[in-house]
Amino acid sequence: MRVGLFVTCLVDLMRPRIGFAALQLLEAAGYEVIVPDAQTCCGQPGYNSGDRSPAKALALKVLREFAGCDYVVAPSGSCAGMIREHYPRLFQDEPQQLEKISELAQRTYELTDFLVNVAKLQNVLGSFHGSITYHDSCSGLRELGVKNQPRQLLAKTPGLQLKEMRDCETCCGFGGTFSVKFGDISTRMADNKCNAIQASGAAAVVLGDLGCMLNIEGRLRRRGDNKTRVLHVAEILAGEEGT
Amino acid sequence: MHFKARAGEKLRDTRLQQALAKAQGKFVHTRAEAILELENFEAYRDAAASIRDRVIRDLDLYLEQFEKNASARGAVVHWAETAQDVNRIVCEIAELHGVRKAVKSKSMVSEECALNEALEAAGVEVVETDLGEYILQLAHEPPSHIVAPVVHKTKDEVSDLFEQKHKKPRKTGIPELCREAREVLRPHFLSADMGISGANFLIAETGSTLIVTNEGNGRLVTTMPRVHVAITGIEKVVPTLEDIATLLRLLPRSATGQAITNYVSINTGIKSRDDSDGPEHFHIVLVDAGRTKLLGGVMQSMLRCIRCGACMNHCPVYQNIGGHAYGWVYPGPMGSVLTPVYAGLENALDLPNASTFCGECAVVCPVKIPLPDLMRNLREQQTEQGLRSWQERLALKIWAWTALHPGIYAALSRIAARILKGMAGGGKLLHYLPGGHGWTDGRDLPAPEGRTFRELYRERRR
Numbered sequence: 001m002r003v004g005l006f007v008t009c010l011v012d013l014m015r016p017r018i019g020f021a022a023l024q025l026l027e028a029a030g031y032e033v034i035v036p037d038a039q040t041c042c043g044q045p046g047y048n049s050g051d052r053s054p055a056k057a058l059a060l061k062v063l064r065e066f067a068g069c070d071y072v073v074a075p076s077g078s079c080a081g082m083i084r085e086h087y088p089r090l091f092q093d094e095p096q097q098l099e100k101i102s103e104l105a106q107r108t109y110e111l112t113d114f115l116v117n118v119a120k121l122q123n124v125l126g127s128f129h130g131s132i133t134y135h136d137s138c139s140g141l142r143e144l145g146v147k148n149q150p151r152q153l154l155a156k157t158p159g160l161q162l163k164e165m166r167d168c169e170t171c172c173g174f175g176g177t178f179s180v181k182f183g184d185i186s187t188r189m190a191d192n193k194c195n196a197i198q199a200s201g202a203a204a205v206v207l208g209d210l211g212c213m214l215n216i217e218g219r220l221r222r223r224g225d226n227k228t229r230v231l232h233v234a235e236i237l238a239g240e241e242g243t
Numbered sequence: 244m245h246f247k248a249r250a251g252e253k254l255r256d257t258r259l260q261q262a263l264a265k266a267q268g269k270f271v272h273t274r275a276e277a278i279l280e281l282e283n284f285e286a287y288r289d290a291a292a293s294i295r296d297r298v299i300r301d302l303d304l305y306l307e308q309f310e311k312n313a314s315a316r317g318a319v320v321h322w323a324e325t326a327q328d329v330n331r332i333v334c335e336i337a338e339l340h341g342v343r344k345a346v347k348s349k350s351m352v353s354e355e356c357a358l359n360e361a362l363e364a365a366g367v368e369v370v371e372t373d374l375g376e377y378i379l380q381l382a383h384e385p386p387s388h389i390v391a392p393v394v395h396k397t398k399d400e401v402s403d404l405f406e407q408k409h410k411k412p413r414k415t416g417i418p419e420l421c422r423e424a425r426e427v428l429r430p431h432f433l434s435a436d437m438g439i440s441g442a443n444f445l446i447a448e449t450g451s452t453l454i455v456t457n458e459g460n461g462r463l464v465t466t467m468p469r470v471h472v473a474i475t476g477i478e479k480v481v482p483t484l485e486d487i488a489t490l491l492r493l494l495p496r497s498a499t500g501q502a503i504t505n506y507v508s509i510n511t512g513i514k515s516r517d518d519s520d521g522p523e524h525f526h527i528v529l530v531d532a533g534r535t536k537l538l539g540g541v542m543q544s545m546l547r548c549i550r551c552g553a554c555m556n557h558c559p560v561y562q563n564i565g566g567h568a569y570g571w572v573y574p575g576p577m578g579s580v581l582t583p584v585y586a587g588l589e590n591a592l593d594l595p596n597a598s599t600f601c602g603e604c605a606v607v608c609p610v611k612i613p614l615p616d617l618m619r620n621l622r623e624q625q626t627e628q629g630l631r632s633w634q635e636r637l638a639l640k641i642w643a644w645t646a647l648h649p650g651i652y653a654a655l656s657r658i659a660a661r662i663l664k665g666m667a668g669g670g671k672l673l674h675y676l677p678g679g680h681g682w683t684d685g686r687d688l689p690a691p692e693g694r695t696f697r698e699l700y701r702e703r704r705r
Binding site: 007009011012013014015016017019020023035037038039040041043045046047048049050051052053054057058061138139142143169170171173174175176178179180181182183184185186187188189190192213214215217218219221222230 | 251601619635694697
């Protein structure tokens with residue numbers, strides 16, 4: 001079976017190693033992984049800024065690029081949520097496109113959701129010696145129901161101890177352009193998240209979305225916390241981060 | 244002052260922050276416990292949403308039925324197309340009945356109309372009797388929450404205010420403060436000529452108005468004065484008492500985490516010969532003020548709203564800035580939809596954008612209003628009407644164009660990855676980003692690794 005890796009624009013630019021971690025995990029699960037070279041962005045910045053037309057154009061681009069894949073997997077609940085939940089809405093008045101777009105939506109998965117529910121991955125590649133706490137990113141959680149999937153996989157990771165933080169489902173304040181347009185509100189929300197992370201006593205916060213990662217890490221460091229690590233769940237599962 | 248400036252002020256207000264932190268814990272946790280009592284909470288949400296949709300689909304029919312049944316019981320139904328009409332109608336009622344003093348229980352619709360000011364200008368003394376609203380009347384402040392209007396104040400602030408306004412020794416305990424408010428309010432109930440209430444629901448089959456309260460003031464307001472005026476939005480009509488039973492399982496649980504409020508008052512008609520109390524005159528003012536504009540449109544689902552406040556209680560933006568930052572009667576996610584819709588898109592440009600789309604509001608809404616989708620739609624309307632700034636439109640255009648040109652996009656990504664890494668020096672963080680102060684004022688930007696994924700992937704494949 002063939003999986004198309006939707007790298008996401010933020011992983012591509014900021015954290016390539018997360019893309020490679022996802023790739024390794026999918027290959028370890030026995031899939032042939034292809035990475036369409038011309039992929040860029042899922043279109044969410046336009047869609048959530050109130051401009052549907054570039055979002056639609058990008059949706060059709062994704063549709064073309066991943067046409068030959070049995071599944072599309074993204075190391076992001078936000079981008080997977082965009083494709084799965086929102087692409088069909090963009091074409092609800094265009095029945096011809098809608099059919100193909102809905103089909104794309106149905107075979108698109110967030111990484112941990114795919115690994116648990118489709119690939120039924122038994123063993124993870126990595127190990128982690130220490131405690132982590134998990135932040136549930138909004139789109140993955142509320143649009144795709146990603147809650148137990150990462151926890152199930154993390155539970156299989158040798159050495160890893162999960163310490164849940166309070167309000168783990170509360171938004172970290174990223175929200176795409178919100179984080180820049182309403183920087184002070186966004187920072188306060190990130191602050192609350194940092195407080196919860198630190199109160200958990202975990203050595204690392206693990207999550208599944210780049211936006212939240214940059215936001216939380218950026219705020220932790222600005223507050224002077226250079227100790228608490230901020231890791232993508234794929235990094236831990238693939239063992240890129242190891243000990 | 245705009246939303247952004249107000250929000251910034253609220254973030255720096257330490258007293259407000261204390262009050263908000265306390266309220267959040269209470270609302271969120273009590274609701275979570277209360278909904279567990281209903282094993283099939285989701286089924287109730289579906290049922291409630293469908294009741295509300297049924298009403299909205301045939302709103303005219305249910306309103307006519309309501310008017311017919313209310314009139315048959317001696318009430319007079321008034322139709323107010325605008326907020327000004329509400330004020331005119333209520334002032335006329337006051338004049339007709341020689342009203343000098345009115346006691347009021349909580350009504351957000353009357354806040355939409357600024358009714359108190361209109362009545363005072365007409366020479367009628369108005370006394371708010373909901374404890375929160377009474378405190379705000381003393382402080383000359385608007386409510387910051389639709390259910391708990393004074394949630395932004397701490398107990399100490401109320402102690403100071405009562406001491407100053409009541410000229411009595413300062414009380415510090417909540418029971419003592421409540422007792423003092425009761426003592427001040429009691430003579431007003433007895434001497435008022437008119438009681439003004441809202442209505443949580445209008446019941447079409449009986450022509451009744453229904454209010455849910457916790458303090459008992461609502462019952463005094465609606466039964467003691469000789470004139471009762473109930474003011475509410477036309478969308479609040481519900482077909483039957485059976486439907487009310489469904490909605491009442493959700494409203495208090497979603498609002499305050501109660502299985503039921505201390506008082507549920509159903510007011511039907513005027514005092515009859517056999518009744519020992521009740522008003523001699525009952526006027527019901529049904530308010531449009533923009534509601535009919537939503538019918539048949541993309542915003543129609545907003546008319547389902549039963550004003551429980553769960554969306555704001557669970558909104559991480561509201562939780563951090565409080566209700567006053569939103570600038571009009573309705574705060575939080577529901578306000579971010581209602582304010583632009585009722586007060587004009589151009590008058591509330593920030594509101595639909597002041598959301599991370601975390602989606603929690605839609606998850607907790609007892610009538611399943613897709614609030615993030617409605618906010619996104621308002622953002623689209625802003626774009627269509629050219630209301631977004633040219634800088635933002637230009638940035639979006641550039642982003643869209645490059646994202647649709649993969650070669651150029653890849654080249655720019657490669658350059659950006661290198662420049663940003665270079666700007667971090669040898670470190671892993673950018674403390675400052677030209678043009679990105681919205682981010683870097685409060686956060687560092689973790690630097691990119693230096694090369695893009697696709698660049699590295701292509702190399703590895705070779």
